[in-house]
Amino acid sequence: MKRTVIIDALKSTALGEPIHVCGWVRSRRGNKNVSFIALNDGSTIKNIQIVADLSKFSEEQLKPVTTGACIGATGLLVASQGAGQSVEIQLTELEVFGTADPEKYPLQKKGLSMEYLRTIAHLRPRTNTFGAVFRIRHNMAMAIHTYFHEHGYFYFHTPLITASDCEGAGQMFQVTTKNLYNLKKDDNGQIDYSDDFFGRQAALTVSGQLEGELGAMALGKIYTFGPTFRAENSNTPRHLAEFWMIEPEVAFIDKDDLMDIEEDFIKYCVRWALDNCKDDLEFLNQYVDKGLIERLHSVIDTDFVRLPYTEGINILQEAVKNGHKFEFPCNWGDDLSSEHERYLVEQHFGKPVIMTDYPRDIKAFYMKINEDGKTVQGTDVLFPQIGEIIGGSVREADFDKLNAEIDRRQIPMKDMWWYLDTRRFGSAPHAGFGLGFERLLLFVTGMQNIRDVIPFPRTPKNAEF
RNA sequence: GCUUCCUUAGCUCAGUCGGUUAGAGCAUCUGACUGUUAAUCAGGGGGUCCUAGGUUCAAGUCCUAGAGGGAGCGCCA
Numbered sequence: 001m002k003r004t005v006i007i008d009a010l011k012s013t014a015l016g017e018p019i020h021v022c023g024w025v026r027s028r029r030g031n032k033n034v035s036f037i038a039l040n041d042g043s044t045i046k047n048i049q050i051v052a053d054l055s056k057f058s059e060e061q062l063k064p065v066t067t068g069a070c071i072g073a074t075g076l077l078v079a080s081q082g083a084g085q086s087v088e089i090q091l092t093e094l095e096v097f098g099t100a101d102p103e104k105y106p107l108q109k110k111g112l113s114m115e116y117l118r119t120i121a122h123l124r125p126r127t128n129t130f131g132a133v134f135r136i137r138h139n140m141a142m143a144i145h146t147y148f149h150e151h152g153y154f155y156f157h158t159p160l161i162t163a164s165d166c167e168g169a170g171q172m173f174q175v176t177t178k179n180l181y182n183l184k185k186d187d188n189g190q191i192d193y194s195d196d197f198f199g200r201q202a203a204l205t206v207s208g209q210l211e212g213e214l215g216a217m218a219l220g221k222i223y224t225f226g227p228t229f230r231a232e233n234s235n236t237p238r239h240l241a242e243f244w245m246i247e248p249e250v251a252f253i254d255k256d257d258l259m260d261i262e263e264d265f266i267k268y269c270v271r272w273a274l275d276n277c278k279d280d281l282e283f284l285n286q287y288v289d290k291g292l293i294e295r296l297h298s299v300i301d302t303d304f305v306r307l308p309y310t311e312g313i314n315i316l317q318e319a320v321k322n323g324h325k326f327e328f329p330c331n332w333g334d335d336l337s338s339e340h341e342r343y344l345v346e347q348h349f350g351k352p353v354i355m356t357d358y359p360r361d362i363k364a365f366y367m368k369i370n371e372d373g374k375t376v377q378g379t380d381v382l383f384p385q386i387g388e389i390i391g392g393s394v395r396e397a398d399f400d401k402l403n404a405e406i407d408r409r410q411i412p413m414k415d416m417w418w419y420l421d422t423r424r425f426g427s428a429p430h431a432g433f434g435l436g437f438e439r440l441l442l443f444v445t446g447m448q449n450i451r452d453v454i455p456f457p458r459t460p461k462n463a464e465f
Numbered sequence: 466g467c468u469u470c471c472u473u474a475g476c477u478c479a480g481u482c483g484g485u486u487a488g489a490g491c492a493u494c495u496g497a498c499u500g501u502u503a504a505u506c507a508g509g510g511g512g513u514c515c516u517a518g519g520u521u522c523a524a525g526u527c528c529u530a531g532a533g534g535g536a537g538c539g540c541c542a
Binding site: 026027029030031032033034035036038047049051067080081082083084085102103104105106107108109112113114115116118119171207228230232233234235236237238239240243244245327328337338339387388389390391434435436437438439440449461 | 466475476477491492493494497498499500501502503504505533534535536537538539540541542
């Protein structure tokens with residue numbers, strides 16, 4: 001008989017009809033007359049109840065049906081006599097696909113910490129929490145593709161392996177086929193990469209932005225969505241060595257247009273979650289973060305604050321005058337630290353903030369310089385709890401200005417001639433931003449640690465699964 | 466990388482001022498129960514107290530070093 005997925009079985013109205021479901025046993029309980037099996041197949045956070053009449057099935061037959069075992073169940077779909085569900089399956093035929101020794105199966109019915117589950121990342125998708133998180137993760141990916149597709153963007157694939165060493169801040173993972181125990185060096189003691197796979201030093205990308213700009217200079221509106229790698233020794237609940245990033249790049253827009261897109265896009269994603277992940281969000285709201293759904297609604301119902309950096313500094317200095325203590329100073333020209341961002345977002349405004357027009361020296365070389373000569377047109381979106389969720393900017397489109405900035409910063413651009421060609425041939429005003437996919441998921445799921453919103457987290461000293 | 470906290474049963478944790486045989490809940494096993502909802506009730510089994518040194522008559526508890534993990538910060542998305 002053909003398998004019905006549980007999300008459909010629970011909605012079925014074909015009472016009295018035979019049905020076949022497959023899944024993993026969450027629990028079995030009962031008495032000497034009847035046994036109840038809670039079965040989950042991942043299609044929904046909800047389980048379907050299988051009822052085994054012990055006059056038809058012996059305890060011996062049901063013995064392998066333990067928490068974690070995988071079974072197929074055939075029976076009649078009937079209205080439930082119990083209170084917890086509307087339909088259930090009266091078991092007529094049982095197939096055991098895979099047993100799970102209850103003495104050794106690590107997933108308990110309750111009381112599992114996130115830290116412990118990280119040590120069994122190969123099994124944690126079978127828990128309610130991670131099932132919900134990963135279904136939401138999929139939905140957010142679909143929301144992102146749908147948003148951009150509907151708004152006329154093209155999905156542009158930028159390379160994961162790159163030979164340019166100035167993509168942006170960030171240590172890179174080197175990619176090589178060389179024998180690391182016997183490296184060929186030149187006369188100056190430098191490693192000779194001429195016989196390496198690419199004939200030059202190569203690394204995993206830290207950003208697709210520079211190549212994304214090339215796409216925008218031809219297709220008008222593009223976005224990238226792929227993995228990104230940072231070899232930094234960051235030990236925080238907000239950093240991964242391997243994470244996914246979304247980077248739209250749009251020609252012929254200015255700073256205000258960019259902020260409109262950032263805000264519209266992120267609200268679209270949050271709204272998508274509320275519209276499409278109701279059951280999972282309700283679960284997370286109940287067990288992980290009691291204020292989750294309310295917070296999601298508050299974000300889509302409010303206008304983000306648009307705050308120039310200089311005004312932000314004024315607010316922070318005013319707070320200091322009124323007695324607020326910060327660990328770090330906040331003078332004009334300093335990069336804001338987490339405590340400053342959190343004060344603005346969580347205490348002063350109480351809503352997301354798009355901070356703009358940063359001092360040029362604390363931002364990347366490619367950002368468009370304002371007429372004051374001191375600030376650049378960055379537009380970072382700061383969220384409560386998680387800090388910077390989007391880093392965006394208008395790009396410097398003028399060849400001479402961009403080149404002067406590169407010289408001033410002494411950035412090695414010898415391998416970047418192709419990037420400068422965008423400004424050399426048919427340059428256009430353009431802007432874009434980068435959104436950390438897992439940081440969006442932190443916000444949407446209410447999870448506390450970024451390692452718990454990606455199936456197999458990669459962090460310093462951790463790449464087991 | 467810096468600061469700080471944690472590591473006791475399969476899991477979550479308690480363990481007082483250093484003092485007899487290290488406890489609880491859940492899980493598991495056995496039994497009971499006529500429909501359960503993280504089922505309930507009764508009983509049983511289960512310990513390298515992270516590792517290595519040290520102090521002490523005596524160490525889960527104090528000291529030193531190491532390992533692993535969390536949090537805060539830095540860097541960033």
